[in-house]
Amino acid sequence: SNPDATFLHVLALNFASVVPKEAVEKWGADFGKHPVGTGAYSMTDWTLGQHVIFTKNPHYYRPDQPKLDKIIFEVGQEPIVALLRLQRGEVDILGDGIPPAKFLEVKNDPANKGLIVEGGQLHTGYVTMNVKMKPFDNKKVRQAVNMAINKDRIVRIINGRAVVANQPLPPAMPGYDKNYKGYPYDPEGAKKLLAEAGYPDGFETELYAMNTDPNPRIAQAIQQDLATIGIKASIKALAQANVIAAGGEEDQAPMIWSGGMAWIADFPDPSNFYGPILGCGGAVQGGWNWSWYCNEELDAKARQADSMTDPAKQAERIDLWRSIFISIMDDAPWVPVFNEQRFTMHAARIKGPDAIFVDPVHIPVHYDVVSAD
Numbered sequence: 001s002n003p004d005a006t007f008l009h010v011l012a013l014n015f016a017s018v019v020p021k022e023a024v025e026k027w028g029a030d031f032g033k034h035p036v037g038t039g040a041y042s043m044t045d046w047t048l049g050q051h052v053i054f055t056k057n058p059h060y061y062r063p064d065q066p067k068l069d070k071i072i073f074e075v076g077q078e079p080i081v082a083l084l085r086l087q088r089g090e091v092d093i094l095g096d097g098i099p100p101a102k103f104l105e106v107k108n109d110p111a112n113k114g115l116i117v118e119g120g121q122l123h124t125g126y127v128t129m130n131v132k133m134k135p136f137d138n139k140k141v142r143q144a145v146n147m148a149i150n151k152d153r154i155v156r157i158i159n160g161r162a163v164v165a166n167q168p169l170p171p172a173m174p175g176y177d178k179n180y181k182g183y184p185y186d187p188e189g190a191k192k193l194l195a196e197a198g199y200p201d202g203f204e205t206e207l208y209a210m211n212t213d214p215n216p217r218i219a220q221a222i223q224q225d226l227a228t229i230g231i232k233a234s235i236k237a238l239a240q241a242n243v244i245a246a247g248g249e250e251d252q253a254p255m256i257w258s259g260g261m262a263w264i265a266d267f268p269d270p271s272n273f274y275g276p277i278l279g280c281g282g283a284v285q286g287g288w289n290w291s292w293y294c295n296e297e298l299d300a301k302a303r304q305a306d307s308m309t310d311p312a313k314q315a316e317r318i319d320l321w322r323s324i325f326i327s328i329m330d331d332a333p334w335v336p337v338f339n340e341q342r343f344t345m346h347a348a349r350i351k352g353p354d355a356i357f358v359d360p361v362h363i364p365v366h367y368d369v370v371s372a373d
Helices: 007-011 021-033 079-087 100-107 139-148 151-157 187-196 215-227 240-247 296-306 311-331
Strands: 041-047 051-056 070-074 116-120 123-129 162-164 203-210 231-238 255-257 334-345 369-372
Touching (some): 079 100, 123 139, 139 215, 151 162, 151 334, 203 215, 203 240, 215 231, 215 255, 231 240, 240 255, 296 311
Parallel strands (some): 203 231
Antiparallel strands (some): 041 051, 070 369, 123 255, 123 334
């Protein structure tokens, strides 16, 4: 119904794959267990909760590929067990990455030199402030919170597995403004802003967070930082579904630490970091815009940006998106905290600088270890 520069990205999402009508009709509800494709491998065995086995497709259109005859994805293993199996030479790649509890030990072990692969994610972990609820309807209060949180300390809590964020977009995303400095960590300056906003003695509020590690520890660090400027934030550590439900209610969650639920791009375009989580369309009951931020002027600019489908105007389009996100930072509905880095590890027998890479969009949460023949 309208031009959309993201349309090809959307068509490439996994749920938009084109599949044969005949196969869908043949298998019905079991179609998901009988995948159809034209890729380099065919699925030859899927045992639920145990493994998925892919074998080389002899009809693949590139005659010299793939190089491997078989790949086995094993599931249902504890991450530490998966790491032990890798170290014993039983598997080749960690699916879920290096376990956080073992991260420093593994990273600092000289035996692992050259085996650890790091990559940026199109991910941002952030704190939302509900602009529909007092006192977060006051921009100066939101800016003060941005200046109060020690992001470097939070990155240390997760053993350096992230870089400090200063804007909604992660560094690897088109539209990221590398010249933007963001809000400094300045508790004294934050106190002055609170006083200007009419809260010289601070206030009481609630901070929602997912109850799985390390999120409660991160929430406690945020709580301590807020306390230094007079904001007394009680932590509500809940199951993921409960936090999501609270964020989707206009008057329930004053603040949310998004960790464990933070935004990871569905596709590598800045539009995906706006509409669902910062645009007016996401500020609805059950939505993911937990700050309930809605700026009609920026929404109009976002529509303008996404209508620019001419390839010759893509630089102009990205510049427009860049300006949108910096304008959002002036309004400060979020505190961007960190952009997660993903670390995985492979066996020594896998050689070459490009043998393993970390996909910035797709996190392989569906398997624990991989063996390749």
